[in-house]
Amino acid sequence: MTRTLTVLGATGSIGQQTLDVVCRYPDEFDVLALTASRGSDVLASLCIEFNPSYAVVGSQQESNQLRSRLNGKAKSTKILVDNDEVEDSRVYNADVVVTSIVGAAGLNPTLKAIENGNTVLITNKEPVVMLGPMLRDEVRKHKTTIVPVDSEHNAIFQCCSSKSGARYECFSPIDGLRRILLTGSGGPFRTIDLNRLQAVTPEQAVAHPVWNMGPKISVDSATMMNKGLEIIEARWLFETPADQIQIVVHPQGIVHSMVEYIDGSVLAQMGTPDMRVPLTFGLFWPRRGESGSQQLDLFEMSAMSFEPPDFIRFPCLKLAAEVARCEGTAPAVMNAANEIAVEAFLESRIQFTDIHTVVAHCVDDMGNDDCESIPQVIEIDRKARNIAQKKVFQLSTG
Ligand SMILES: NC(=O)c1ccc[n+]([C@@H]2O[C@H](COP(=O)([O-])OP(=O)(O)OC[C@H]3O[C@@H](n4cnc5c(N)ncnc54)[C@H](OP(=O)(O)O)[C@@H]3O)[C@@H](O)[C@H]2O)c1
Structure with missing residues (x-):
């Protein structure tokens, strides 16, 4: 039909x-x-x-x-x-x-x-x-x-089990969960000399080693703010406290995330890094369809590696991991400030490392209130953007 x-x-x-x-x-x-x-x-x-x-x-x-x-x-x-x-x-x-x-x-x-x-x-x-x-x-x-259909969350969804044994539904707890292992490639600056980070250009930041994406998410991947946003996304989609979500840096981008259960089983979803795979999963769910993606060739693949996140190299990820524990308005503040900072970086008004400065300033300035209503969050978003714009102006005018 x-x-x-x-x-x-x-x-x-x-x-x-x-x-x-x-x-x-x-x-x-x-x-x-x-x-x-x-x-x-x-x-x-x-x-x-x-x-x-x-x-x-x-x-x-x-x-x-x-x-x-x-x-x-x-x-x-x-x-x-x-x-x-x-x-x-x-x-x-x-x-x-x-x-x-x-x-x-x-x-x-x-x-x-x-x-x-x-x-x-x-x-x-x-x-x-x-x-x-x-x-x-x-x-x-x-x-x-x-x-x-964000690839990591799609992977988690595919690995989820529900209490009743029926199909897992989002916004409910994962039965028998020990932790979610949220993978990320580490972006284009995973191994760059730390002293060179400040001067990286927008062109370098959007040149992601694994995925071909729009400019905003590409910069978010370079700062690893994207992984921070994804902790919060997973926290709500899978009703899992942030402390039960572990970031795992996996440069090859073959394992799209994993779910570890209390019996010690770790289920992973793997595939070539191609967004058409999770999109096809979503379009056909609960059936399967052909996505047009390349078949994963395990014999051709180089070794797979897994590393802990480097919070010194990626302060935006550290900040986001802290904000993920706040169940109020702080995530909306962080998100708004990040959008303003990334836009300013892409327009070469601030430097790459200023993105963290702007976002941390806003989160610090606005704190964390209880979430009361959707209009309140929209208003918080507007205020955070104003504060972020002022900080961008200050940084860009020296
Ligand atoms: N790209 C990926 O591989 C990937 C993977 C996982 C998750 N995501 C998520 O998917 C979302 C889209 O990412 P993307 O990389 O596809 O972005 P993108 O390439 O920049 O595309 C953004 C789309 O949003 C539209 N848009 C922008 N501002 C708008 C506005 N004010 N009102 C209405 N439409 C607006 C754009 O329209 P115009 O073309 O007319 O500007 C365009 O169609 C993001 O939230 C990202 O985090 C992306």
Whole structure:
């Protein structure tokens, strides 16, 4: 049976890899909506290829851009601006929604997808980090099925067992868990001389040795803030205290994470580092589908190695591991400050090592309050961005 699909952030690295899988299955998926911030050439060509019912962009100007780029093609695609409430509900009402917008900008779209109560594939980790248990409450309220497709969380999900012996569901405890072993490659600066870190360029930071990703997550991987965000993401998706989540640096990126049980069994999910694998898992779950990824050749593979994290080299990871233990607003503060700092680094306004300075300043300044409501977290996010912008300005003007 054909299922309708909406891809939020369709023009990005994850969005395009999702559609790369989908185009192998023309009888399986009917693309309902593709969203992006801009009416770019990429969005125009995706609309022509997939003929969605809706294309959603961030403003009227971007809508005009897209219309002119389509130049009369994809006639059945209705172009919408993101704040068009009535039509929005139709956009999110797909059988499967993939959340692949980058950053906190994905928060409202993720909530709308959850409200529709269908199957939501989560790669956009920042809203999980920001909302934590409030996201869980929304998922329960709307009886939504969540499949994590961030590669590590997908690996954990595949290794999970539930108390009843039935299929494991996110936002519930893992039965018999001793700890989660969350792997990460260590990024491009795992072995660089520490004295050279300050002067690394945005080009060097986004050149990830294993994964080909969008610029923000690539910089997060270089600082290992990404792994810190992932501790918090795992903390909530798998109802596991942060102290039971161990980071394991695994440069080859073949083991995507592991679950250790109290009987001593350690289950790992392995595969070539290709996001189409977890995306295909999510798109077909609970069945399996072909992803188009290369087969893992164990005989060709060099040895696999595992190291503890280096908190001196990666102070953002240390900070995030501490913040992960706070169950209040501190994760949202850290996330907002990090988004501002990474953007400033990518625009060469601050240095690589300043990213930690900005984030630590904000976390210190704003502390940790109880999480009361989603609007409160959105307000906290706004305040943290202001404080981070001021710190960036101070650092960039000497
Ligand atoms: N890339 C990976 O391999 C990977 C792996 C695991 C998890 N993730 C997570 O997946 C998410 C997406 O990452 P990515 O690497 O695919 O990012 P990306 O390549 O930078 O793509 C971001 C997407 O979000 C859209 N977008 C940006 N700002 C927006 C806004 N204000 N409103 C609406 N849409 C907006 C972009 O549209 P425009 O093109 O129009 O700007 C684009 O479609 C992130 O949360 C990341 O942590 C990524």
